[in-house]
Amino acid sequence: xxxxxxxxxxxxxxxxxxxxxxxxxxxxxxxxxxxxxxxxxxxxxxxxxxxxxxxxxxxxxxxxxxxxxxxxxxxxxxxxxxxxxxxxxxxxxxxxxxxxxxxxxxxxxxxxxxxxxxxxxxxxxxxxxxxxxxxxxxxxxxxxxxxxxxxxxxxxxxxxxxxxxxxxxxxxxxxxxxxxxxxxxxxxxxxxxxxxxxxxxxxxxxxxxxxxxxxxxxxxxxxxxxxxxxxxxxxxxxxxxxxxxxxxxxxxxxxxxxxxxxxxxxxxxxxxxxxxxxxxxxxxxxxxxxxxxxxxxxxxxxxxxxxxxxxxxxxxxxxxxxxxxxxxxxxxxxxxxxxxx
Ligand code: NAD
Ligand code: UD1
Numbered sequence: 103x104x105x106x107x108x109x110x111x112x113x114x115x116x117x118x119x120x121x122x123x124x125x126x127x128x129x130x131x132x133x134x135x136x137x138x139x140x141x142x143x144x145x146x147x148x149x150x151x152x153x154x155x156x157x158x159x160x161x162x163x164x165x166x167x168x169x170x171x172x173x174x175x176x177x178x179x180x181x182x183x184x185x186x187x188x189x190x191x192x193x194x195x196x197x198x199x200x201x202x203x204x205x206x207x208x209x210x211x212x213x214x215x216x217x218x219x220x221x222x223x224x225x226x227x228x229x230x231x232x233x234x235x236x237x238x239x240x241x242x243x244x245x246x247x248x249x250x251x252x253x254x255x256x257x258x259x260x261x262x263x264x265x266x267x268x269x270x271x272x273x274x275x276x277x278x279x280x281x282x283x284x285x286x287x288x289x290x291x292x293x294x295x296x297x298x299x300x301x302x303x304x305x306x307x308x309x310x311x312x313x314x315x316x317x318x319x320x321x322x323x324x325x326x327x328x329x330x331x332x333x334x335x336x337x338x339x340x341x342x343x344x345x346x347x348x349x350x351x352x353x354x355x356x357x358x359x360x361x362x363x364x365x366x367x368x369x370x371x372x373x374x375x376x377x378x379x380x381x382x383x384x385x386x387x388x389x390x391x392x393x394x395x396x397x398x399x400x401x402x403x404x405x406x407x408x409x410x411x412x413x414x415x416x417x418x419x420x421x422x423x424x425x426x427x428x429x430x431x432x433x434x435x436x437x438x439x440x441x442x443x
Contacts, residue, residue, distance in 0.1 A: 106130040106176050107350070110163050110211065111184030112156065113140035115294040116226065116283055118148055119343040120182060122292070125152035127347060132176060135185065136162040140295060147291040163207040166214055173218030180222035180350055183211060186255075190230075190397065191301060193252035204255035205262070212266060222353050223263070224276045224346055229335070229365070229402055231257045231279060238333075238369065239405040242279070242361050249397055260361075267359050274359045276349035281335035281365030281404050283342050285424040286431030293431030294339075303372060304336070304424070308432035311385040318387050320372050322394035327401055331372035335365035335403035338419035338427070348415035365404025366417040375421070382425035 107124055111117045112133030118140075121131045125148070133145065133156045142160070149155035161168045163185045172178075186204045187193070193200045208225070215221060232240050233247035248254045260277055267273045284304040286293030296305045299315075310318050323330035345364040352360055370378075376387050410416050 105179040106132060108132045108134060108172065108176075108178050108181045109156075109184065110134045110181065111140075111186060111226075113137065113142065113144040113158075114184055116280070116339060116342060117182070117184035118144050118292045119287060119339045120184070120346045121148050121156050122152045122287065123340070123343040123347055125154055125156065131156040132159065132172065132178070133157070134159045134161055134163065134168075134172065136160065139187070139297065144292060151287060151289050151291055164203070164210045166210055169211065169214035170217065173214060173220060178218070178220050180224065180353060181211065181215060181220065182224040182346055182350075183208065184226045186226060188252065189297075189301065190250045190252045193250055193255070197251040200251050200255050201258075204252075205258045208259045208262060212263070221270075221273045222350075223274070224278060224349050224353070225259065225263055227260055227277050227279045228253070228256050229279050229281045229363070229404070231260060232402070234399045235402060238401050239367060239403050240363070241405040242363055242408050271358075274353045274357060276353055276359060277361040278345065278349055279361070279363045279404075280342060281337050281363065281402070283339045284336045285338040285340065285419070285427040287340060288427055288430070290427075290430040290434040293428070293435070303334075303375060304428050307376065307379055307387055308428050310387050311379070311383065311429060312432050312436050316388065317390045318376065319392045320389050321392055321398060323391050324394075325400040327369075327371055329371050329373045332398055333369040333371050333401040333403065335368060336370055336375065336421065336424055337364060337366050337417050338424045341366075341417040341419050345409065345413065345415050345417075348409075348413040352413050360408075360412055362409045362413055363404040363406060364409060364415075364417075365406060367404050367406035369401055369403040370421060375425075378421045379425040379429070382422045383429045385429070
């Protein structure tokens, strides 16, 4: 039996898929989540897929006493820190809350890890730290800049974690910059739970397909891209989850930290994603072209060499699989009576 990984935010979208992959590779998993954006039944769903049940602790990463108790009562090999708030729009309305939760939460967690002598951390960063990129594909060495309080909170966490490693080489931190995670587990037992009307493209497409909205609003068709619509690097959440295992192995084997993009390296436009969705599911998506969305960039996709050369990881699953799995998940939610805010 391998040892234990603490997953903060483990009932959320990416954390739950990573818990499944870890357990299927023989790791014990403890999930810590305050359930501010997820449901406790995700634990049973993870168990149904993963063949064993993660140990669940309902609590907040800002609760230092709880963290001390957790580290004292389990031998933890590494922490994967997903717990965070992720809505760009909300981060403008609640900037202080985003700082407290995302930056304060990370500071509280690393302080507890330091007290416990657990210094291996895999951190959920984002391509948002590249802001408006000068060139694509975006390499990890690209300038870091952000355009909103959410992005700033991620960059502040990255800075803190870089500083920590520079000050004390016993710290090993993987800063993983996700591009656009989509899809769901093929079992349709776990997936993304958007709150209210989704801002992100894929959950909006699946909701249009389910009849919750009359059409997809395409934000701009005059970008300098293949068809004028915004280009992104969509990555299947199961591939992303496996990237975390690759990062964990890197920390364990190399004994030092790493910064890596987790993307496919392929840029896909809004219209291309819609076409792939229709091809994968047979469902047509009505469109309405609107103005550009403020803050959007034309094109954003990853350079993937670093992830391959250092982590020996690359995304495997196709755009078709992302669409089919997102749709299967949407249908299973609809069957279970989920509402569409
Ligand atoms: P999610 O909201 O589905 O999951 C985050 C989980 O963290 C939720 O279950 C929530 O209840 C929990 N949480 C939040 N604050 C907490 C706190 N203070 N204490 C304990 N639990 C807390 O989001 P996700 O899509 O799974 O994202 C996971 C991480 O990846 C986040 O840090 C996010 O910023 C980052 N990220 C996500 C995306 C994306 O598109 N989904 C892209 C880049 C980076
Ligand atoms: C958004 C966030 C980013 C975050 C990422 C993943 C903004 C400005 N950026 O990025 O910080 O890291 O999500 O959570 O919110 N689109 C439509 N119609 C829609 C929705 C989206 O046309 O209803 C278009 C967008 O204009 C964009 C593409 O689809 O070109 C992807 O949008 P989205 O899924 O929101 O992701 P990002 O813009 O990459």
